[in-house]
Each structure stands twice: as structure tokens, then as C-alpha cells.
Amino acid sequence: METLACIKRVADTGAEIVLTEDKQSVDASAVGYTMGPHEECAIEEAVQVVEEEGGTSTVLSLGPEDVEDQIYEGIGRGADEGIIMETDGEEWGPESTATAIADGVEERDFDLLFFGNESGDNANYQVGIRVAHQLDLPVVTGIKDFDVDGDTAIAKRDVPGGSEVFEVDTPAVITVKEGLNTPRYPSMRSRMQAKKQELEVLDPKDTEDRLQMQELETPEAEDSEAEVLGEGPEAVDNAVEVLEEMEVL
Amino acid sequence: MVLTLIEHGDGEIAETSLEMLTLARDLADQVDEDVSAAMFGGEELAAGLGEYGVDTAYVCGGDLSESYAPEARADALGILMDDLDSAAVIGGGTDTANEVLAHLSAKRDLAMAANTLEVDTDGETCEITRQRWGGSLLEHATMEGETKVFSAPDHELPIEPVGDGEAAVETITPDVDEASFEVAIDRVEEADIEGVPLPEARIVIGGGRGVGGEEDFEQLEELADQFDGATVGATRIAVDEGWVSHDAQIGQTGQKIAPDLYIAAGLSGAVQHWVGAKGSENVLAINTDPEAAIMYKGDYAIVGDLHEVVPELTDAIEAATD
Ligand SMILES: Cc1cc2nc3c(=O)[nH]c(=O)nc-3n(C[C@H](O)[C@H](O)[C@H](O)COP(=O)(O)OP(=O)(O)OC[C@H]3O[C@@H](n4cnc5c(N)ncnc54)[C@H](O)[C@@H]3O)c2cc1C
Ligand SMILES: Nc1ncnc2c1ncn2[C@@H]1O[C@H](COP(=O)(O)O)[C@@H](O)[C@H]1O
Numbered sequence: 266m267e268t269l270a271c272i273k274r275v276a277d278t279g280a281e282i283v284l285t286e287d288k289q290s291v292d293a294s295a296v297g298y299t300m301g302p303h304e305e306c307a308i309e310e311a312v313q314v315v316e317e318e319g320g321t322s323t324v325l326s327l328g329p330e331d332v333e334d335q336i337y338e339g340i341g342r343g344a345d346e347g348i349i350m351e352t353d354g355e356e357w358g359p360e361s362t363a364t365a366i367a368d369g370v371e372e373r374d375f376d377l378l379f380f381g382n383e384s385g386d387n388a389n390y391q392v393g394i395r396v397a398h399q400l401d402l403p404v405v406t407g408i409k410d411f412d413v414d415g416d417t418a419i420a421k422r423d424v425p426g427g428s429e430v431f432e433v434d435t436p437a438v439i440t441v442k443e444g445l446n447t448p449r450y451p452s453m454r455s456r457m458q459a460k461k462q463e464l465e466v467l468d469p470k471d472t473e474d475r476l477q478m479q480e481l482e483t484p485e486a487e488d489s490e491a492e493v494l495g496e497g498p499e500a501v502d503n504a505v506e507v508l509e510e511m512e513v514l
Numbered sequence: 515m516v517l518t519l520i521e522h523g524d525g526e527i528a529e530t531s532l533e534m535l536t537l538a539r540d541l542a543d544q545v546d547e548d549v550s551a552a553m554f555g556g557e558e559l560a561a562g563l564g565e566y567g568v569d570t571a572y573v574c575g576g577d578l579s580e581s582y583a584p585e586a587r588a589d590a591l592g593i594l595m596d597d598l599d600s601a602a603v604i605g606g607g608t609d610t611a612n613e614v615l616a617h618l619s620a621k622r623d624l625a626m627a628a629n630t631l632e633v634d635t636d637g638e639t640c641e642i643t644r645q646r647w648g649g650s651l652l653e654h655a656t657m658e659g660e661t662k663v664f665s666a667p668d669h670e671l672p673i674e675p676v677g678d679g680e681a682a683v684e685t686i687t688p689d690v691d692e693a694s695f696e697v698a699i700d701r702v703e704e705a706d707i708e709g710v711p712l713p714e715a716r717i718v719i720g721g722g723r724g725v726g727g728e729e730d731f732e733q734l735e736e737l738a739d740q741f742d743g744a745t746v747g748a749t750r751i752a753v754d755e756g757w758v759s760h761d762a763q764i765g766q767t768g769q770k771i772a773p774d775l776y777i778a779a780g781l782s783g784a785v786q787h788w789v790g791a792k793g794s795e796n797v798l799a800i801n802t803d804p805e806a807a808i809m810y811k812g813d814y815a816i817v818g819d820l821h822e823v824v825p826e827l828t829d830a831i832e833a834a835t836d
Contacts, residue, residue, distance in 0.1 A: 279784045280807035282651050291651070302750065302767040360625065382609070383628075385766070387646050387653075390612035390628040390665070391619060398620035403697045406584075407609045422609075425711070427704040429582070433697055443750075443767040444760035475625035475658040479641075482652040488810040491799060497818035498826035504798065505830045507814055511796055513717060513741065513775045514835050 301385025341451030358474030363395030530606030555579030607668030724780020783808030
């Protein structure tokens, strides 16, 4: 089986999000980049399917030149090949991203195309579904359990009290959520090896997005310092008092 | 017309749909149009939508409501959208609404903005504010196109009854292409759930990297045992380490909690975690680092090693409640 995982790089922010001076993007200079958790699972699933069924797994990302780091990360996690769709660094919206990805993979006959259910930063909830329509493939979303049986993909998603099961013929687009699998962590050696691999470079065509970001804003934080009840185990009496006041005991 | 996708379950309109109607009414007012609703099943609930400003509710029955075929539902919405000459189609902040709307947008070549909080329009271009990063960041954007598609975020907008009486209810059978039913739920499997699900828990004890291991999580379980309706949650790092299962993860790619009390132990309070926990009424942080972000987000804090504090707290609560 030929599998594809599409991943997007996002800033690896922790305690707070810092914007660039022009408010056009998140300033990642201090924190670096990573990929969203759903997409780590997309890669892992693309790799596992190939381990079981044979074939090739490919990781694809659209973004500026240095998204190669995230693609190498995917190869380090077991993917066989990498495709970079190189942009000039400006943010692409969901319509142009989907069009470019669909155009780029159209001729390649992937059997399973894995996406995240939503991207970690922008959460547009649509790139995978748009690609599916452009390629005229069935699509299931929010998948947390996945199996292949011959030409059928069996995909489940969580609902309160259980799961909904979909069965679709491959080729198909599958958008996944974290929890689908436990992504393997690349070893030092596989990381080093990955960087030696030649990536395929594609030049995506930028089409106009009708949704155009103008400016980002960090919302007013309601942060205020917590009341310190004390240090170490001595603080527990104060804590019990506070919990009693809250009427949670 | 502003067309809304209304979801329901357990005999009630979904809260997220009612929240979304607040956005839909505001947009309809700006363009001087009515709000209509599309529903799949739930006819008995349809008239009640008038209370939230819906003028007419169109209810689709049959296969469209009995099974869940996202593309078929998108087609039905598309047919209504054409018939009503809709300026906008809006859904609530659920995976299913986003999925159906994305199908509609893809098939009809429309622009879609998920997690939209505000829309300002002159009738053509829309200026919108939407959430990114689970709400930790706002995006101001413009949107073009004849019909625009939006979803509202989950649990951000207020539910506002406006008392417009009953909505007119029309049962319809849109002529949806058979092929659009190809992807549909095949079956539903039930799962055994142990304990109180995180979103419903009254008390949540959350653990992060500072907990240090699978066994150490038992200290948090023992603390949870002191309360009724308490559940243990975790950060992504604790899940990644394999100390707890992903079901326990709180945050942007985990679950959202809204307990009376969240005890956050050995976790830093990263934005992606906090977006899942910010609905907590009270937060007590336990952390060795007095400068950890959680110390500025929580209400109360104990500075110290959770391995010493948590067992002591468990004993003290046990003594106090005896
Ligand atoms: C797109 C995206 C989505 C994400 N989604 C989620 C999500 O859904 N949920 C989530 O949680 N994270 C998510 N993350 C990860 C998130 O960014 C953080 O990495 C994570 O929340 C940090 O976990 P932590 O607080 O356990 O670890 P750390 O940030 O390492 O914090 C550990 C804390 O424990 C304290 N500590 C250490 N030892 C002790 C001790 N003995 N006693 C008391 N305190 C101690 C330390 O002072 C520190 O504050 C996401 C990231 C991305 C990029
Ligand atoms: N620039 C990109 N490069 C590769 N894949 C992407 C890109 N943007 C989005 N995707 C994929 O599409 C999914 C959904 O994105 P979104 O519609 O933005 O929520 C993501 O989880 C990725 O799998």
C-alpha cells in the first residue's frame, strides 16, 4: 500500500504565545517548530500500515524551506520518503493549501492519505476534506482507531459511550486525532540517517484564498497571581480550609 | 437568509448550536435578513428554536436523519442554501458541524472559517475574528465570496433567548444524490467507561511531567478517591511518557474540563493544556517552581514537591471528612 501523511509545522509554544512585531505570525525564534499531535499520529499510522501491508510511506509538508526539519522528523519516525512543497514563507490559507496538495499528489496513486483532523495552530477543519473532494476520494474524519482489510479501510471515531464505525473503500482520505496510536519517538540514529535522505521538492501554485488573515492578536490574559497557601506539606492545612470554603469536600 | 445547521441529541438542542445562534442572529441583523435552521431529525424540538431567533426550521427526515452521512447532509444544506438564497451558512463548534460544513464548502467552492467569534459585514466582505490555538490566539481576517461558511467555537459565545415565540416548522425531503450516502456510519460500538468521564467530573486531579511515572500517578488516584465524582487527568507529556492513557489528556488535542475544582500537580500550564482546563471554577496548583505559568493562571498554589504534598493532602482531607 502507498500511504501519505500530510503535516504542517507549528510553533512549539509553551507557556505563552509571542507574536512577531508585524503581528503576522507567531514568533518561534525562541521556541522552534514542531508538528501537531494529530499529525504525529497520521505519520505513525502511515508507517504502521506499510509495515503490515508492504509498500511505501511518504511524508508531505507545504511550507518554507525549513519545514524540511519536520519532514526529516517524519522520516526519522519511520516514513520512507519525503515531499516538500516549498513556499516563500507567507502563510497559506486552507483553500490554497488544499488545492496545492491535491494537485501535487493527484498523479501518485496513494491508497491512503492521512491528515490531521485539524491543524494545531489554525484549526481550519477543512484541508483534508477539500483534498478528498478535489481527488474525488471518500473521506472519514476524526479517526481514533484504524484498520485495513484488503481494499477496505475500517475507521472508528469516538462518541460519548462508544465509537462510530465507518467502512470505506481505498483509496481514501483519513483525518485522524491524537490517541489513534502511540507515535514512536525517533532515535538519535534514525534522526541522523533521515537527514541524509533526498527530499522531493515541488513548487506549489499559490491560488487566492478568500479567507485572508489580516492580523493576529493575543487575547487579554486574565492572569493574576495565585494565592500561595504555603510551601511543602505544611501548606495542606490551609489547603483543606480553602477546599472547605469551596464546598468541594 | 442566514442558514444555520442545528444539532441535537438526547431530546435537546445542542448547547453549541444555541451558542452559534447568537452569532447567526448578529449577522442576520447586520444584513437585515432572517435566521433559518436546518435540522436532521428532532422535529419536536424545531418550533422551540423561535426562542433563539429562528424564523423557520426545516427538518429533514428519512435516511438523512437516521444515518449519519456527512456528505449527504452537506448536499441537503446546499439545496436549502440555494432555495433560500443564503448569504451565510453557520454551524456550531462540533466536529460533526465542521465536517458537514467543510464538505459543503469543498463541493460548492465556498470559503469557510471555523471557530469564528465575530463577523462584521457591509453585505459583501466580512471582517471576522476567529480563534486559533484553541483560543489562545485571535485572528482578524477578511472573507470574500457570495455565500460564506462559518462555524462558531465551542463554549465561547453566550446562549441568549430572545423570546420570538415559535419557529415555523417545515418538513422537507431534499433530493440528495445517492452517491453522497456512500460514506455513512456502518455501526456503533459501545465502550465500557470506568469512572466519571473527564468533562463531567466535579473534581479533576491533573498530573504532568512532574509526576514522574506510572506508579506515581497512583498518588493522584488516592487523592481523587477522597472526593465524590473526581477523576484523574493529565498533560500530553504524561500521556506521551505512557504513564496514563490518552483518554485522560486535558487540552487542545485532549478533552475540555469544567469542574468545581482542578488540582494541577506537576504541570507547567502550557497554553495547549490550559485551553482545556480554563473552564475550571477553582484551580489549585502544586508545583516546585513558584514561577511556573500555572501559578499565574490558578487561584491557589502550594509551592513544593507533589510527592510530598499530595499524600499529605490526601491524609488531611481524609481526616477532615471523617
Ligand atoms: C499543537 C499542540 C497541541 C497540544 N495539545 C496539548 C494538549 O491537549 N494537552 C496538553 O497537556 N499538552 C498539549 N500540548 C503540549 C504542551 O505544549 C506542553 O508541552 C505540555 O502541556 C507540557 O506538559 P507538562 O506541564 O506536564 O510538562 P512541563 O511543561 O515540562 O512541566 C512540568 C512541570 O512540573 C513541575 N514539576 C517538576 N517536578 C515536580 C515535582 N516533583 N513536584 C511538583 N512540580 C514538579 C515543573 O516545575 C514544571 O512546571 C500540545 C502541543 C502542541 C504543539
Ligand atoms: N501546510 C500544510 N502542509 C501539509 N499538510 C497540511 C498543511 N496545512 C494543513 N495540512 C493538513 O491538513 C490538516 C487539517 O488542517 P486544517 O484544515 O488547517 O485544520 C492538518 O492536520 C494537516 O494534516
